[in-house]
Amino acid sequence: MSEAAAPLGLAEERIGSGPGLLIGLCWGIVIGVMVLAAFGEWIAPNPSAQDLATGVAGPSAAHWLGTDDLGRDVLARLIVGARTAVLGPVLITLGSALIGTLLGLLAGYVGGLSDSVILRWADLMFALPGQLVAIVVVGVLGGGYFLAVAILIVLSSPYDTRLIRAATLEQRPRAYIEAARVLGLPGRRVAMAHLLPNLVPLIIASVFLGFAYALLALAALSFLGLGVGAGTPDWGRMLAEGRTLLFKNPAAALAPGAMLILTAASMNLVGDWLAERLSDRGRAR
Amino acid sequence: MPNAQWRAFLGKRVLALVVLLLVISIGVFSLIHAAPGSAEQMLLSGRRPPSPERVAAIQERYRLNESFLNQYGHWVTRAVRFDFGQSIRTGEDVALALRERAALTVFLGSYAFALIMAFGVPLGVLAAVKRGRGIDRATIALSVVGVSAPAFVTGIFLLYVFAVILGWFPAFGAGEGFFDQLRHLALPAVALALTGLAPIIRYTRTGMLEALDQDYIVFASARGLARRKVLFAYGLRNALIPVVTAGGLILGVMLTGAVLVEVTFSLPGLGALLIESVNFQDVPVVQALAMLTAAMVITVNLLTDILYLFIDPRIRFGKAAS
Numbered sequence: 001m002s003e004a005a006a007p008l009g010l011a012e013e014r015i016g017s018g019p020g021l022l023i024g025l026c027w028g029i030v031i032g033v034m035v036l037a038a039f040g041e042w043i044a045p046n047p048s049a050q051d052l053a054t055g056v057a058g059p060s061a062a063h064w065l066g067t068d069d070l071g072r073d074v075l076a077r078l079i080v081g082a083r084t085a086v087l088g089p090v091l092i093t094l095g096s097a098l099i100g101t102l103l104g105l106l107a108g109y110v111g112g113l114s115d116s117v118i119l120r121w122a123d124l125m126f127a128l129p130g131q132l133v134a135i136v137v138v139g140v141l142g143g144g145y146f147l148a149v150a151i152l153i154v155l156s157s158p159y160d161t162r163l164i165r166a167a168t169l170e171q172r173p174r175a176y177i178e179a180a181r182v183l184g185l186p187g188r189r190v191a192m193a194h195l196l197p198n199l200v201p202l203i204i205a206s207v208f209l210g211f212a213y214a215l216l217a218l219a220a221l222s223f224l225g226l227g228v229g230a231g232t233p234d235w236g237r238m239l240a241e242g243r244t245l246l247f248k249n250p251a252a253a254l255a256p257g258a259m260l261i262l263t264a265a266s267m268n269l270v271g272d273w274l275a276e277r278l279s280d281r282g283r284a285r
Numbered sequence: 286m287p288n289a290q291w292r293a294f295l296g297k298r299v300l301a302l303v304v305l306l307l308v309i310s311i312g313v314f315s316l317i318h319a320a321p322g323s324a325e326q327m328l329l330s331g332r333r334p335p336s337p338e339r340v341a342a343i344q345e346r347y348r349l350n351e352s353f354l355n356q357y358g359h360w361v362t363r364a365v366r367f368d369f370g371q372s373i374r375t376g377e378d379v380a381l382a383l384r385e386r387a388a389l390t391v392f393l394g395s396y397a398f399a400l401i402m403a404f405g406v407p408l409g410v411l412a413a414v415k416r417g418r419g420i421d422r423a424t425i426a427l428s429v430v431g432v433s434a435p436a437f438v439t440g441i442f443l444l445y446v447f448a449v450i451l452g453w454f455p456a457f458g459a460g461e462g463f464f465d466q467l468r469h470l471a472l473p474a475v476a477l478a479l480t481g482l483a484p485i486i487r488y489t490r491t492g493m494l495e496a497l498d499q500d501y502i503v504f505a506s507a508r509g510l511a512r513r514k515v516l517f518a519y520g521l522r523n524a525l526i527p528v529v530t531a532g533g534l535i536l537g538v539m540l541t542g543a544v545l546v547e548v549t550f551s552l553p554g555l556g557a558l559l560i561e562s563v564n565f566q567d568v569p570v571v572q573a574l575a576m577l578t579a580a581m582v583i584t585v586n587l588l589t590d591i592l593y594l595f596i597d598p599r600i601r602f603g604k605a606a607s
Contacts, residue, residue: 124305124308124309127305127582127583127586128309128537128579128582129537129538129540129541129578129582131541132540132541132544132575132578135544135559135560135563136316136559136563136571136574136575137319139560139563139564139566139571140316140319140320140563140566140568140571141319141320141321142320142321142566143564212432212433216433216435219435220435220437220541220545223437223545223548224544224545224548224560225560225564226563226564239437239438239441240548242441243441243549246441246444246445246448246449246456247449250445250449253441253445254441254442254445257438257441257442260434260435260438261430261433261434261438264432264433264434265429265430265433265434267433268429268432268433269429
């Protein structure tokens with residue numbers, strides 16, 4: 001979990017000859033997946049149509065990525081599966097950023113008791129492997145996609161909280177905050193209207209960097225049967241179902257796996273690139 | 286670090302560990318009340334209809350008629366003796382069930398850890414020494430893939446390439462005897478190692494780059510020492526200090542990875558047991574596994590902190606600049 005919040009510093013260590021090209025490609029993949037998530041059902045209207053007579057089969061002209069054991073078209077499920085792959089992480093990163101911003105501002109700006117309580121809570125969350133906590137809690141509560149999303153919001157929020165708290169502490173002594181306070185503005189107004197806008201670039205970068213982590217954590221839960229319900233086209237779920245079909249139609253498992261890696265890697269690189277551009281260091285260049 | 290200071294440090298950290306474990310144990314205990322339906326229903330499911338004696342036995346076992354605090358107190362005094370009751374699914378003693386499954390997970394974990402150390406540290410050193418060249422870029426690309434590819438995805442790809450296409454390794458089973466296990470668990474161990482490899486390479490590379498930037502390295506080279514000696518005896522020794530502190534991080538990554546890898550490769554280890562139990566709402570087993578994991582992670586975090594003091598004399602003797 002701890003890797004999700006901090007920039008990896010990869011954009012800075014240029015990979016290959018054309019980092020611009022690579023970032024462009026990553027943006028292309030990210031936007032492509034977003035489009036599939038929004039309009040997937042129009043492109044592939046019937047992802048759960050079964051053809052039990054055909055059953056599992058390799059790629060063909062009719063089914064480009066073949067079919068799974070129920071004769072369902074893998075490509076159609078892959079396209080429609082983009083929705084659960086994107087929706088959850090969007091909710092997780094935004095929810096976590098919202099909680100993290102509020103708590104981080106509270107801890108950093110107000111300080112005192114609220115600061116120590118929030119810090120202790122974050123320490124507790126850091127001490128545990130987050131994904132295992134998610135498996136146990138989601139599983140015991142009975143599983144489900146939105147339950148998994150809610151638990152992952154709670155588990156990622158301490159990272160955002162600490163990030164925002166640190167940034168708040170850094171902004172607090174600056175002259176513009178002092179000026180606002182001297183004018184007699186109430187603390188809430190200073191924090192929300194004056195300090196917060198300066199944290200927006202950081203929050204955006206954090207949302208992008210957290211996305212890949214959320215995507216993979218959610219897919220892992222669905223893979224383990226704790227996320228989306230049976231029969232839902234979802235990349236994690238498809239991997240679990242296609243796992244036993246490796247000998248008959250490898251694409252049933254490899255295609256959703258490849259989509260997960262491509263999307264996560266693109267998001268990580270885009271997030272890194274954004275973090276660098278949005279930070280002071282990046283702007284100075 | 287003077288003796289008294291050292292003792293204060295240790296005391297504080299151990300106290301924090303105990304408090305942390307207490308807080309976690311309250312959470313883990315609460316799981317029996319968190320499951321859908323009443324705690325009794327949950328604990329009695331599987332054997333239907335429950336006899337009045339069994340209901341009474343469960344109520345007595347978990348003190349369900351008493352207050353939450355009493356229930357917790359009773360549960361935790363048993364838990365410290367590793368008595369987590371019986372599995373709902375199998376009726377088996379929980380501690381026994383865990384022991385049966387532990388050997389495979391320990392083997393898999395050690396195997397993966399050995400691979401991480403055997404490849405991660407040399408690759409990190411190589412990347413640092415050949416900074417900016419092909420090998421460096423390749424390791425950076427590897428670490429992007431490492432953080433973007435979870436163990437269950439890499440596991441499937443490894444299975445496909447090395448078991449289905451090439452047929453070098455078996456696709457299923459855990460194997461019997463040491464060498465057979467080594468062969469059967471090779472793919473799962475590699476899948477697991479890949480998740481922990483990226484952070485180790487990055488820590489080693491960063492540590493090595495920092496170490497190679499120091500004056501004593503320039504001086505050692507100027508004195509005409511062999512490059513190998515400068516790199517390993519002077520550079521790597523200092524570069525590895527931050528790597529050790531990543532121990533807790535690696536353990537956390539590998540524990541999650543073990544669950545995913547065991548499910549991917551259908552291996553009957555502790556991780557698979559967790560998923561079976563969670564899917565069956567077999568809360569006593571889940572509680573035992575959760576407590577065991579939490580205790581392990583927290584203890585390793587403490588140990589790495591202590592180890593850190595021991596390997597870096599600057600910190601031990603309180604002479605660190607900052």
